[in-house]
Amino acid sequence: MERTPYDANSRSSSHRALILVPALTVFVLAVLWITILLRLHVEKAAVMHDTRVAARTLADALETHTLKTIHDVDEIALLVKYGYESSPQTFDLTRYQRYGLISADTALQVTLAGADGRVIASTIPFSGAVDLSDRAHFRIHRQRADAGLFISQPVIGRISKQWSVQATRRINRADGSFGGVVIVSEDPAYLTDGFYNSAALGDHGMIAVLSGRGFMLSRRAGDAPSKTGDVMPTSYMTFRKTGVDDFADPLDHVERIVASRQLDRYGLTVVAGLSVDEALDDYFRMRRVYVTMATVISVLLAGLSAWITSLIGKLLKGKDALRRLSQTDRLTGLPNRGQIMDLLDEAVAAPGSAGKVAAIFIDLDNFKDLNDTFGHQCGDEILVTVAARLRGTVEARAIAGRLGGDEFLLVIRAEGAHGVAEQIVGDVLAALAMPLGGRLAVGVVTASLGTSVLEAGDTSRELIRKADLAMYQAKARGQSCRSQTKSDGAIAA
Structure with missing residues (x-):
């Protein structure tokens, strides 16, 4: 179809x-x-x-x-400094300790060193001469009277034999000359262990106290013990400015959100970091x-x-x-009467269709006699053969449909529909003139054709009527005839 x-x-x-x-x-x-x-x-x-x-x-x-912590340490250093400067001959460090002026929770050790760097007194017993003149925290005060409180790099104490941070103050003689130093030793781990809270920092949090001179006073991450005295990684230098950064820690390879604060007075930076994975x-x-x-x-x-x-x-x-x-017509496979009429209505209704639409009415000659003579089965086979020849002949130039019985309709939509219709009529008559062949008893079937071209104002019913009249005129003249309506509706032989 x-x-x-x-x-x-x-x-x-x-x-x-x-x-x-x-x-x-x-x-x-x-x-x-x-x-x-x-x-x-x-x-x-x-x-x-x-x-x-x-x-x-x-x-x-x-x-x-x-x-x-630094304030408490400095208070002890100042207390001992002024006490010693007031009466260096009668100063008794053990009395300060006995009266609770030096707290073991705050200071690991308090030591007095004279102008030559030798230890004069200490809260921890010692024997022999202990020379501190090579310590950085001693040399700075000997060289500068305005050094104030100096916090050293973590070192192993020569008396305590433990890691400690040395917080020192200069001792002045009555004439203002250098008279030694007060050394308050603090356990560096206290800076972080005394603060660490797993509930706030989580299992992979980190805190650290860093020196501006390129070393770590103390660092603690997670449940691991605090570390002190380690060389500070280069990437830690970025913490010298206050702010919050995403930071991949090179020491334990944990990605953290890190906030830092500057303690400019003491040249220190404090850092607190929370694990990104743990937070998420x-x-x-x-x-x-x-x-x-x-x-x-x-x-x-x-x-x-x-x-x-x-x-x-x-x-x-x-x-x-x-x-x-x-x-679809179930016998021939062509569009049935309803479908072919719908297609014709659609073609006629198109704008500017006058002269571009044509209808060819086809009626087989003497088909009733063929049915009566050779039977309806033979008649059906003739209709199928005719439908196939019509379909093959018109191809894309027209649409072939079966109106019913032995009547067929070809609908043409093309520029110059009159000429196309004439050509198709000749082709159809030639196709039908060929012998039917096969098992059919009939050699050749003939048909009468009537053609009508759409004129302005015509309806599809008028177009069919004219083609039907032309077909009947052709049938009256004999087999395999054709006829076409003129513009005035007359029939031409």
């Missing part, structure tokens, strides 16, 4: 219907995933913001703790739930979409089959 514009429109509508469900599914899934990804992005940004705020809060607290732990769990949920929904929607699309495809196929059955 020829494919008609109606068929193309129907196939296009079916195609759109099949695409609609998958397209809608893709749209819904896109909205779902975009919503989830945006939600996850917002959640992650909120967690990172909260972590930065927490890191700043911890850095502020560590700054306060460090300043208080709840976010990662939520993300897994969201992604799993979205994946399950996606699979279910995709499966449902495929099932619905399959059902729609089957329904459309059934609908197309029913439509073809309702529009």
